[in-house]
Ligand SMILES: [Zn+2]
């Protein structure tokens with residue numbers, strides 16, 4: 001059985017990295033950007049590059065700056081924040097480059113609630129560039145497996161898609177890392193947490209996640225968990241615990257954006 005078939009039976013989706021189809025598709029994508037340059041999603045001017053965002057708008061995006069090495073909370077000096085020092089999270093680190101502020105929040109809302117896939121693709125590309133830069137600077141190595149934060153089936157049904165799955169597929173294709181959509185599932189439909197106060201969030205049920213039908217892919221894997229935005233980190237924490245219990249070797253979090261400060 002070849003690698004792709006074996007991966008399929010294990011619930012893994014392989015990036016089409018070596019196929020002729022992948023090469024042709026990439027060639028056409030790049031050619032289409034040259035022939036039909038997209039408009040910048042923020043200012044509407046011609047982007048003139050392989051991302052729908054012009055140089056000026058990209059330069060104006062709010063960047064994370066100094067942050068905790070583990071949870072990426074913005075802090076005044078580098079190192080590990082007080083909360084991570086007193087209780088080390090289950091995940092090893094959080095990778096993100098953007099702050100959830102205007103206009104990043106606008107792009108994310110257009111993608112998540114307006115279904116504008118182009119906005120999601122731009123945010124995924126920015127995350128991909130950040131990861132590549134980190135790898136090139138020897139700050140990290142690429143993980144073995146990408147996993148999206150799952151939505152409860154009811155919320156997925158009403159929204160029509162899981163934004164984390166779309167980002168995961170895009171990153172898997174671009175970075176040539178395997179991904180799996182059924183390694184873990186959400187078993188409790190918790191309310192959207194960004195509307196809740198810290199006190200209300202702490203009252204939520206302990207673990208809303210359980211291993212999914214393809215959980216065996218987690219055995220010994222260095223996993224990156226893909227989410228759109230980190231607010232308190234409670235979802236990241238309980239999901240990481242579930243993945244580690246199910247056999248993952250380590251878990252890191254990849255985010256499109258981080259909230260400026262915990263509320
Ligand atoms: Zn622009």
Ligand SMILES: [Zn+2]
Pocket residue numbers: 068069070071072073080081082083084085
């Ligand atoms: Zn921290």
